[in-house]
Amino acid sequence: MYINFWYPVARSEEIVDDKPLGVELLGMPFVAFRDTEGAAHVLSNTCVHRGGALSDGWVRNGQAICPYHGWEYGGNGKCTKVPSLGDQKPPARAKVDSYPVQERYGIVFAFLGDLPEEERPPLYDVEEYGTEGWKAQLYVYEVACNYERSVENGLDPVHNEFVHPKQGAPMLSLEQQRKPPPCEEIPWGSKFYMLFPKKKDNNTELTAVKTGPRIGGAGSWFQGPNQLVTWIDISAENAFHQYLFEAPIDDSHTRIYFLNMRSWLLEDEHDERIEKPTLEIVHEDVGILEKLSPVRTPATNTKEILMPSDAMVVRYREWLSDWDASGWRIDTKRLQAEQGDIAFAIPSPGRREGGNWVLDTIPLKPGGEEVRKRRVSPKFSAAG
Numbered sequence: 001m002y003i004n005f006w007y008p009v010a011r012s013e014e015i016v017d018d019k020p021l022g023v024e025l026l027g028m029p030f031v032a033f034r035d036t037e038g039a040a041h042v043l044s045n046t047c048v049h050r051g052g053a054l055s056d057g058w059v060r061n062g063q064a065i066c067p068y069h070g071w072e073y074g075g076n077g078k079c080t081k082v083p084s085l086g087d088q089k090p091p092a093r094a095k096v097d098s099y100p101v102q103e104r105y106g107i108v109f110a111f112l113g114d115l116p117e118e119e120r121p122p123l124y125d126v127e128e129y130g131t132e133g134w135k136a137q138l139y140v141y142e143v144a145c146n147y148e149r150s151v152e153n154g155l156d157p158v159h160n161e162f163v164h165p166k167q168g169a170p171m172l173s174l175e176q177q178r179k180p181p182p183c184e185e186i187p188w189g190s191k192f193y194m195l196f197p198k199k200k201d202n203n204t205e206l207t208a209v210k211t212g213p214r215i216g217g218a219g220s221w222f223q224g225p226n227q228l229v230t231w232i233d234i235s236a237e238n239a240f241h242q243y244l245f246e247a248p249i250d251d252s253h254t255r256i257y258f259l260n261m262r263s264w265l266l267e268d269e270h271d272e273r274i275e276k277p278t279l280e281i282v283h284e285d286v287g288i289l290e291k292l293s294p295v296r297t298p299a300t301n302t303k304e305i306l307m308p309s310d311a312m313v314v315r316y317r318e319w320l321s322d323w324d325a326s327g328w329r330i331d332t333k334r335l336q337a338e339q340g341d342i343a344f345a346i347p348s349p350g351r352r353e354g355g356n357w358v359l360d361t362i363p364l365k366p367g368g369e370e371v372r373k374r375r376v377s378p379k380f381s382a383a384g
């Protein structure tokens with residue numbers, strides 16, 4: 001799990017006027033609430049007085065109030081009132097981390113990290129959202145698996161034939177499996193896109209296309225460690241564009257915000273008809289993912305036998321090792337071992353602007369060039 005990316009926190013309607021919402025992400029507790037203007041805020045959940053959980057308190061005049069002794073915090077994380085001090089100003093250290101927020105697609109996202117705005121990896125831009133000719137459905141569900149395993153599953157075109165045989169998933173030709181289309185680099189990720197084989201013609205040589213024409217093709221890509229996209233373009237008019245925003249609750253549980261966009265059957269009456277098989281497919285994937293061993297992706301690729309058709313998985317792991325090298329990976333073992341004695345916080349951008357913070361920064365794995373080599377690209381063995 002990494003700091004410095006955008007993570008989905010809640011559906012917009014879950015954050016209501018006068019109630020704070022507690023959310024666990026990256027193994028850490030957060031509180032989300034709305035101010036008097038209705039803007040959503042996400043703060044570290046630990047009150048810096050004596051460790052109360054802000055999410056168990058209440059919201060009044062747009063301030064989150066600790067249930068233990070009533071300290072009040074604004075959306076910027078600063079304590080505005082200490083009831084036991086009367087009219088006296090709260091001490092300067094009385095502040096908790098406040099994270100940048102964006103509310104899009106009916107989801108409240110928080111940037112959990114300390115990068116300044118211009119250096120932040122992007123929240124995925126779903127261009128079709130809210131445009132004419134597209135219908136959106138949002139499904140949210142929790143899975144007992146590691147989020148990286150889940151993203152890898154979405155980047156893997158070969159499993160469809162075995163995991164989703166009922167769904168009429170297009171089968172890949174042997175040629176495609178042996179020689180998948182090359183990965184194309186995008187900002188903060190990689191993608192592939194391939195044309196569907198013509199029916200009953202297993203030997204069709206397929207060409208990867210960079211952009212359109214999006215006729216009879218499909219592809220998947222990732223941007224950052226937890227944003228996964230799959231386009232299924234049945235024809236020019238009939239497409240499903242699926243966006244999965246994954247929220248690691250901890251490193252073996254994931255909450256997935258699945259935004260399913262479609263360009264046909266736009267009327268509400270079709271929602272159920274689309275939702276049922278879509279969630280059946282999700283269920284089939286979850287059955288596999290919750291039993292994978294090890295739970296997390298192995299530390300080196302030599303601990304699995306990767307095939308040419310796993311090229312996107314390999315590329316994803318290379319990107320992960322880039323973010324390891326940046327020093328953004330959370331040291332979950334240390335976190336779990338020390339969490340009982342120390343209250344940690346994910347560093348927010350405010351920590352770069354000034355010191356005087358009460359909580360310790362969450363333990364991170366050291367970065368550096370040698371860390372990048374942690375995952376070795378395998379030499380693909382010929383399939384068969």
Ligand code: FES
Pocket residue numbers: 047048049050051052066067068069070071
């Ligand atoms: S612990 Fe929050 S006000 Fe005392």
Ligand SMILES: [Fe+2]
Pocket residue numbers: 153159160163164281285
């Ligand atoms: Fe699947």
